[in-house]
Amino acid sequence: MRLTLDVNGTRREIEARTDEMLMDVLRRELGLLSVRETCGIGVCGACTVLVDGAPISGCLMLAAAAEGREVVTVEGLGGDDPVQRAFVEAHAFQCGYCTPGMILAAKGLLAEIQSPSEAEIRESLSGNLCRCGCYVKIADAVRRAAP
Amino acid sequence: MSDPRVTGAVRYAQDVELPDMLEARIVRSPYPHAGIARVDASALPDGVVVLLPDDVRGLGVYGPQIQDATVLALDVARYAGDPVAAVAARTAREAEQAASLIEIDYEELPAVFDPVEAAGDDAPRVHEIAEVSENEAAYFDLRPQPGTNVCHRFRVRQGDPEAAFEECDVVVEETYRTAGAQHVHMEPHASAARWDGDRLEVWTGTQTPYNLRSDLARIFLMDPERIRIVCPPMGGAFGAKTFVRLEGIAAALARKAGRPVKCVLERAEEWQTLNRHPSVIRVRLGAKADGTLVAARFRCWADTGAYADCGPGVAQKMGFAAAGPYRIPHVWVDADCVYTNLPPNGAFRGYGQMQSTWARELALDLLADRLGIDPVELRLKNVLHDGDRYCTGEEMHDCHYEACLRAAARAVDWDDARRGKGVALLLKGMQTPSRAEIAVEAEDDGTYTVRCATAEMGQGAWRTISLLAAEELGVDVGQIRYAVPDTDIGPYDTRTTSSRSTYVMARALREAVRDLRANGRRGHGMIEIPGGLDPDTGQGVASHHWHQGAAAAEVRVDEETGKVEVVRLHAAIYAGRVVNRPGAELQNEGSMIMGLGTALYEEIDVADGQVTNANLSDYEIPAFADMPERLTHDLIEREGADIHGLGETALPPVPAAIGNALASLRLHVTELPLAPEAVLCAVDVREGVRA
Numbered sequence: 001m002r003l004t005l006d007v008n009g010t011r012r013e014i015e016a017r018t019d020e021m022l023m024d025v026l027r028r029e030l031g032l033l034s035v036r037e038t039c040g041i042g043v044c045g046a047c048t049v050l051v052d053g054a055p056i057s058g059c060l061m062l063a064a065a066a067e068g069r070e071v072v073t074v075e076g077l078g079g080d081d082p083v084q085r086a087f088v089e090a091h092a093f094q095c096g097y098c099t100p101g102m103i104l105a106a107k108g109l110l111a112e113i114q115s116p117s118e119a120e121i122r123e124s125l126s127g128n129l130c131r132c133g134c135y136v137k138i139a140d141a142v143r144r145a146a147p
Numbered sequence: 148m149s150d151p152r153v154t155g156a157v158r159y160a161q162d163v164e165l166p167d168m169l170e171a172r173i174v175r176s177p178y179p180h181a182g183i184a185r186v187d188a189s190a191l192p193d194g195v196v197v198l199l200p201d202d203v204r205g206l207g208v209y210g211p212q213i214q215d216a217t218v219l220a221l222d223v224a225r226y227a228g229d230p231v232a233a234v235a236a237r238t239a240r241e242a243e244q245a246a247s248l249i250e251i252d253y254e255e256l257p258a259v260f261d262p263v264e265a266a267g268d269d270a271p272r273v274h275e276i277a278e279v280s281e282n283e284a285a286y287f288d289l290r291p292q293p294g295t296n297v298c299h300r301f302r303v304r305q306g307d308p309e310a311a312f313e314e315c316d317v318v319v320e321e322t323y324r325t326a327g328a329q330h331v332h333m334e335p336h337a338s339a340a341r342w343d344g345d346r347l348e349v350w351t352g353t354q355t356p357y358n359l360r361s362d363l364a365r366i367f368l369m370d371p372e373r374i375r376i377v378c379p380p381m382g383g384a385f386g387a388k389t390f391v392r393l394e395g396i397a398a399a400l401a402r403k404a405g406r407p408v409k410c411v412l413e414r415a416e417e418w419q420t421l422n423r424h425p426s427v428i429r430v431r432l433g434a435k436a437d438g439t440l441v442a443a444r445f446r447c448w449a450d451t452g453a454y455a456d457c458g459p460g461v462a463q464k465m466g467f468a469a470a471g472p473y474r475i476p477h478v479w480v481d482a483d484c485v486y487t488n489l490p491p492n493g494a495f496r497g498y499g500q501m502q503s504t505w506a507r508e509l510a511l512d513l514l515a516d517r518l519g520i521d522p523v524e525l526r527l528k529n530v531l532h533d534g535d536r537y538c539t540g541e542e543m544h545d546c547h548y549e550a551c552l553r554a555a556a557r558a559v560d561w562d563d564a565r566r567g568k569g570v571a572l573l574l575k576g577m578q579t580p581s582r583a584e585i586a587v588e589a590e591d592d593g594t595y596t597v598r599c600a601t602a603e604m605g606q607g608a609w610r611t612i613s614l615l616a617a618e619e620l621g622v623d624v625g626q627i628r629y630a631v632p633d634t635d636i637g638p639y640d641t642r643t644t645s646s647r648s649t650y651v652m653a654r655a656l657r658e659a660v661r662d663l664r665a666n667g668r669r670g671h672g673m674i675e676i677p678g679g680l681d682p683d684t685g686q687g688v689a690s691h692h693w694h695q696g697a698a699a700a701e702v703r704v705d706e707e708t709g710k711v712e713v714v715r716l717h718a719a720i721y722a723g724r725v726v727n728r729p730g731a732e733l734q735n736e737g738s739m740i741m742g743l744g745t746a747l748y749e750e751i752d753v754a755d756g757q758v759t760n761a762n763l764s765d766y767e768i769p770a771f772a773d774m775p776e777r778l779t780h781d782l783i784e785r786e787g788a789d790i791h792g793l794g795e796t797a798l799p800p801v802p803a804a805i806g807n808a809l810a811s812l813r814l815h816v817t818e819l820p821l822a823p824e825a826v827l828c829a830v831d832v833r834e835g836v837r838a
Contacts, residue, residue: 033155033158034154034155036333037414038333038334039414039762043763044763074155075154079149079154084149084153088149088150091729091730091733093153094606094607094734094737095334095381095383095604095605096153096157096605097383097605098333099152099155103153123771123772125771126770126771128771129333129763129768130333131330131333131383131768132605132733132737133739133740133769134733134737135736135740135769135771135774136774137732137733137736138771139771
């Protein structure tokens with residue numbers, strides 16, 4: 001099936017099977033390798049992307065369900081996004097595998113709550129697992145990114 | 148320039164793409180122990196490549212310490228998940244579909260899942276023989292016990308504990324257990340292989356490029372020099388990406404296909420690939436009325452699963468570290484590495500030492516309670532100082548255990564109130580003996596390239612070694628380029644394990660830079676660390692230097708539900724000199740958080756040999772919401788001190804500190820994790836409702 005997606009600000013026509021997940025299509029068809037699989041069942045957040053501004057698990061959303069919607073991955077942030085900068089300043093990563101999903105989840109949180117409390121950060125980012133255990137510095141990064 | 152980790156630009160082994168590459172899926176035994184009677188792949192469509200037991204029958208038997216593994220199970224599958232066949236196709240999906248068409252007939256065999264039972268004479272045998280490996284990873288004398296499932300027995304014999312217990316005023320005895328655990332590195336195991344004539348190239352997430360090369364040479368009966376291992380950064384490893392994992396299957400498929408093949412594991416397969424050793428540890432500990440420790444006896448069983456992997460090394464470290472950082476004149480240890488029909492267990496951050504620390508540190512608090520002495524005071528009375536001898540006979544230097552313990556106790560306000568609080572101390576060895584080499588090359592543009600085999604798995608080694616190189620060369624770190632490890636180009640290193648890389652590479656670098664200055668373009672440095680232990684007496688040099696740390700915890704227990712909440716957690720570890728401060732802080736915090744998971748929830752559930760929670764919904768790892776209200780740590784430094792590795796130190800004492808915090812509430816739980824059911828049971832025992 002042919003799909004039209006708006007990915008990182010560009011309209012893209014791509015080929016996908018009807019049962020394919022957004023994560024797989026973004027990786028294979030568009031080479032967006034920041035979208036990564038860990039659990040495959042929507043509990044770890046490594047494949048988080050923004051769809052119409054809201055963080056969702058790319059391993060759970062059918063590619064077809066993203067038709068006509070705005071999809072953002074970290075490749076679309078350019079590298080100088082305030083949240084990306086805050087993650088670098090706070091040293092909020094080790095292996096970096098969960099980092100793209102974590103950054104997008106943090107952007108989703110900051111879009112909803114301008115200055116989240118510690119409890120709100122913990123609650124909101126609990127769907128993004130970091131096995132390296134960078135949580136202390138990730139929370140610091142989110143606070144730095146808050147205006 | 149932004150960091151590639153925030154732009155998503157890091158390319159891991161799973162992202163490797165080679166021209167004409169096929170993708171592989173593995174067919175695994177559904178039975179924990181079964182004869183393989185018939186394998187029929189005749190229903191497979193054209194265009195897929197299948198690897199069957201007969202294809203690998205002529206290949207070499209391998210294993211880092213015991214040679215007990217083949218690329219696929221040949222006639223017997225030894226655990227539920229043992230690879231029996233593999234398929235490569237254009238996509239993983241096609242390979243999966245084709246794999247489902249392979250028919251295999253099994254004949255079930257009796258199986259064993261408990262290490263103590265498995266060590267007995269009547270247990271079903273997992274392997275008929277245990278042949279010692281020629282891999283350099285078999286760095287100590289191995290003692291397989293013929294006619295049993297014990298593939299290595301390590302012993303410490305110092306003094307005469309049995310006689311000494313008679314002289315003690317108080318003797319405590321208890322049996323402790325720790326559960327199997329999964330590493331849950333976020334990036335799955337991934338390996339790609341390509342043959343070019345009689346040369347093999349492998350791109351893989353590995354911490355052990357040279358051990359891997361050596362075992363692949365054994366498998367494919369070829370000269371190691373004709374094998375190239377390239378190690379992209381890993382999305383986490385924690386010990387799981389060591390020795391041969393998927394590389395043998397990917398390479399055998401690639402040779403048969405005549406095309407490159409990549410194999411990336413599905414998440415559930417991780418629980419069937421490598422886990423942490425479950426353990427059973429019996430402790431007997433005796434002291435004088437004033438708290439002076441006199442004698443200790445440890446009996447350890449490390450469940451290595453169906454293949455030994457580095458289990459013998461795990462048992463050895465569990466054994467030699469069992470006595471902990473204390474002066475104890477009489478110490479005997481027997482540590483068995485035992486085969487069972489469970490998935491293989493291998494290296495896991497701080498291996499062996501979390502298990503024996505759990506047992507010893509809880510037994511110490513039991514002893515403190517019986518003696519009526521404060522647990523911190525009891526430890527301070529016996530803690531190792533410079534010039535003391537350890538149970539291995541080695542004289543201890545550079546001892547900072549007391550400082551670690553005092554810092555940890557202070558962080559939880561130990562002196563104000565002790566209810567709900569616990570401490571634990573750790574002594575942990577570094578891989579000994581070992582050898583590290585590094586090359587530094589001066590480029591025309593004024594920059595320098597550093598080449599060594601140290602792998603990057605998130606621990607920050609590439610950054611740390613670059614900082615050390617910049618310091619040695621007297622240039623800015625921006626002028627250092629760390630080359631991706633490649634065995635065709637970079638020099639030898641034992642492996643990226645046991646928190647050794649920063650320490651050994653710093654020393655090798657010093658020599659490499661001296662050599663560079665003398666020769667102009669290229670400098671080579673090497674450090675060789677001697678040592679080792681007699682496996683029958685445990686005497687010798689266990690560790691060239693020691694990793695030292697303490698943890699303290701404060702808990703809140705809901706006695707209605709059994710839920711344990713860690714309110715405060717602190718680790719104080721000895722760092723000597725910190726090279727990469729943010730990296731060191733992250734490693735310390737990460738170790739503590741992993742220790743928290745071990746303490747509270749992580750456990751591989753097994754029923755009849757089948758792992759029943761092989762997914763991240765049923766197997767929980769710490770999330771943001773699980774963080775203690777306060778999680779703090781110290782990196783203790785000393786002016787002019789040597790670098791100490793610190794990537795693992797803060798993990799092993801954390802479960803014991805939390806266990807002792809429960810014990811301070813008279814809730815005695817001897818088994819990890821501290822599940823609500825076990826805590827409720829301990830409440831009943833305390834209240835006298837249950838024996």
